[in-house]
Amino acid sequence: xxxxxxxFVTLNPRPGRKALGWFFMVVGVLGCILPFLQGFxxxxxxLFVLRDQYLWAAxxxxxxxxxxxxxxxxxxxxxASLGGRMQGxxxxxxxxxxxx
Numbered sequence: 121x122x123x124x125x126x127x128f129v130t131l132n133p134r135p136g137r138k139a140l141g142w143f144f145m146v147v148g149v150l151g152c153i154l155p156f157l158q159g160f161x162x163x164x165x166x167l168f169v170l171r172d173q174y175l176w177a178a179x180x181x182x183x184x185x186x187x188x189x190x191x192x193x194x195x196x197x198x199x200a201s202l203g204g205r206m207q208g209x210x211x212x213x214x215x216x217x218x219x220x
Contacts, residue, residue, distance in 0.1 A: 132172045141169035141177075168195065 144166030151159025167184070170177035185192040 130172065131175065131178075134173070137169060138173050141166050141173060144169060 144162050147157065148159045148161075148163030148166055151157030151162050153159075164184070167177055167180055171181040172178065181192075
């Protein structure tokens with residue numbers, strides 16, 4: 121089995137993002153046990169959130185990217201799009217409040 125490693129990883133630790141990622145990981149493990157939760161989806165989401173928080177998560181995300189490259193590129197485009205929208209919404213709110 122090929123263990124793909126990212127060539128260069130920039131870790132950007134943030135407490136809120138770590139907490140959210142670990143929450144998804146715990147729900148994912150519970151989902152593997154409980155029949156009404158989709159554990160794999162929550163584990164993948166937790167890994168996605170933690171990929172720039174921990175080196176082990178970045179390595180696993182690189183493996184996922186090697187396995188399903190089209191899906192990963194779509195997910196990362198969606199994240200970039202959502203980030204741009206959130207920045208736009210933040211600017212609009214600051215303008216509405218007279219702070220920007």
